[in-house]
Amino acid sequence: MSQGKQNHTGHLFTVEILIEEATNGLAMEKLLHLLNAQTVKDYQILKGIELGKLIEMNTTNKESTPPSYTGKKAVTSPPPATPAPTMTSTAPSGAADHIITQLEGFKANNTLIRLTVIKGQGIKLNLPCRILNYDSSNQNVAVYHVDEKKVYSFKLNEIDDYVAF
Known part of the structure; x- marks a missing residue:
């Protein structure tokens, strides 16, 4: 008596996965290794991809669709809600406006973010915080550090990176 082929049916799951890594690209690499199992x-990666955002912000044609990652299997990626651009004093005003809009959105939604700030003399701070206020006249960002339970104020040009949780 031989065993026939078993009928397998597909099952669809919706999950959110947190992978801790130094950069979004390294975390994405680990995720793709996990998802490329037989x-x-x-699969579809719906959000969390931050690759190509600096290129997208600096292109003149803002109406073009963002690049999507295509791996071994079908992957689509709409623009992420939390890009992590690098801030410099020579940033184009369009990019600065985009960042300010995102910070205002984080403030309105009370979103927890990880903020990387470079202070004078190269001192680098990395803090989990919530945006309290943005003062456009002074370009100051007031944040609440959730671990220390303190309020800090930074100049917009001191912010090096930010990622929403």
């Missing part, structure tokens, strides 16, 4: 037939 038991995973197909």
